[in-house]
Amino acid sequence: MPGKSAKGPRQPHLGAPLDALDPYLPDNGNLGYRISRYDLDLEYKVSPNRLAGVATLTATSFIHLQRFTLDLASTMSVSRVTVNDKRARHSHRSRKLSITPESPIPPGGAMTIVIRYTGSPRPIRGPWGEVGWEELTDGALCANQPNGAASWFPCDDHPSAKAPYRIAITTDSPYYALANGILESKRTRAAQTTWVYQQIEPMPTYLASVQIGMYKKKSLATKPFPVDAVLPARLMRTFDIDFGRQMEMIDVFVEMFGPYPFPTYTVVVTDDELDIPIEAQSFSTFGANHCDGSRSAERLVAHELAHQWFGNSVTLSRWRDIWLHEGFACYAEWLWSQRSGGKSASEWARTYYDKLATHPVRTTLTDPGPRHMFDDWVYKRGALTLHALRLAIGDGNFFALLRRWTDKYRYGSVTTEDFIALAANFSTMSLGPLWDEWLFTAALPPFPGPS
CATH class of the missing domain: 1.10.390.10 (Neutral Protease Domain 2)
Structure with missing residues (x-):
């Protein structure tokens, strides 16, 4: 792992629990437990904007839990919930999924929560505009900050609630699918491809992201860690101009800020224009307007890269x-x-x-x-x-x-x-x-x- 001196297998590090709601977003976050891992199995059909998901959440109770809640947008419909392999009663209103286990969970008790859900994801409206899952002209992206994660998966949406993730995305084979972390496997069956990513460094919900589009992958470097670009083929030439100093920028920031904190870094450029770039853990997303051959967006390239240290790791x-x-x-x-x-x-x-x-x-x-x-x-x-x-x-x-x-x-x-x-x-x-x-x-x- 870049920046780690210890040898041997890479292990997840969990953020410190904080069982309190954030007064800036009092309707987000949930009390009484802490999620230590997310496993998301997603299937997305681009044309009808249809998402089907199975979310498996590993959690620990802080208190005696007879009932608990998760954040999930009302556009998602929950069909089944189990807690520790037993069917659990649930209700879903006002962006809160309320779950009642068959038996109460004691303090310190482990929970494996499995939620099956479907829907047509839409951004969540708030004082900062619309955030969350967003359709592109031909694809989709996730821009969750600060409270859009619940637009596409059930979660404890609090910035201090960090956890490792496994995200599997199945979509039509012509599309490239990217999520946080390292691509663990890619499997094509018939007309669909499943991409599986592992993000073992703990991540807050607002930085979890999926990007889907007609993209090609371009390798920028393999050492000291892989640096890639994912973008439409038509933008390859201008990318070399606008992002031409990306590797030099990484070297400068490593010198100033310390070792890069994640195993990889990827720059995504969408085929659509975007008002502003978006940071996610281990990658950043820019619009086609930031890749026009003028190098006028280089300050934004630096800004999003710096977030990997300041915001995504710390x-x-x-x-x-x-x-x-x-x-x-x-x-x-x-x-x-x-x-x-x-x-x-x-x-x-x-x-x-x-x-x-x-x-x-x-x-x-x-x-x-x-x-x-x-x-x-x-x-x-x-x-x-x-x-x-x-x-x-x-x-x-x-x-x-x-x-x-x-x-x-x-x-x-x-x-x-x-x-x-x-x-x-x-x-x-x-x-x-x-x-x-x-x-x-x-x-x-x-x-x-x-x-």
């Missing part, structure tokens, strides 16, 4: 701390720009500071509120916070801190307080005033550096 415990993902990925854009001969990080900091100064914000970076957690000011102020920290502690300490952050919390769940505590070890002075100004005060502090 994942927030609660949505209010989204700056730990987006601020870091945004600052990675600025770092790449400087390293690749573009504007320096300081120049980008000045540019976006001036923009933020013209639009005062009335909430803090560490609690922007659910409606504003994906606003651009969170991204840019988060990056400015890191720039201010870098100037305060110096480059050597700053990059040592980032590498320690990605190592200490690899595959884990974190909060802003975790980052503050770790950063204290890399500074000879108190960072309290810096955090007060940049994280906990709504007003924009003075520019960090020469005016």
Whole structure:
């Protein structure tokens, strides 16, 4: 496993349990148990947009459970549920699947939950638009952040609820199917092909993803880990321009952030245009408009790659701390720009500071509120916070801190307080005033550096 010093078989690492709901998404997540593995067997027919699934969830009860719930969109119809091989009663309304086992589950009791379901998956509407399973012109993609996973599989949809996955997708043979992790097997029977992927590093539900399209695979590198592209044949030439510095970018980020945390990395380019790229664990998805031969989307290429460290491996415990993902990925854009001969990080900091100064914000970076957690000011102020920290502690300490952050919390769940505590070890002075100004005060502090 890249980034792991231990020898021998690769083993899953489970995130720390947090039996609490997230106030930003209080209707998502479930109490009383923790899922330790998802096995999803999916069959998808592209033309009618029809999904049939069998979800096998391995879980452990925290308390005496007479009944428990899972998140699942109302567009999915559940035909059968078993718990520990015994038929269980269930009801399904308001995006909650309620399950009553034949016998209560004692505290610490193991559960194997099997759910058979079918439906025509649709994105889930929310304050952030539509998220989840989405039809393309000829295929489908999943963009779950923050609460779209339930549009296509039953789950405990909470960002700290990380688990390994096995995802098997059966679809018509002309289509290429991609999911998180390593392709374990591919089997064609008659006119259909089954693709089986194993994602053993724990993953939150919002990063689980399936991509289906008329794609071809292009190998970009085999060492130190496989890097591939999956895209329509018509975009192969422009891909070499727009993503031509992908491998150099990976080398730079490994130097700055530490070892790449997953066994593979794949770039998907859809045949459709997309408003924004989408991160998933072990791959990123771009639209055809990001692959037009102009290299104008290279900052987004850097942003999505950086999420493999900041967001996908090291994942927030609660949505209010989204700056730990987006601020870091945004600052990675600025770092790449400087390293690749573009504007320096300081120049980008000045540019976006001036923009933020013209639009005062009335909430803090560490609690922007659910409606504003994906606003651009969170991204840019988060990056400015890191720039201010870098100037305060110096480059050597700053990059040592980032590498320690990605190592200490690899595959884990974190909060802003975790980052503050770790950063204290890399500074000879108190960072309290810096955090007060940049994280906990709504007003924009003075520019960090020469005016």
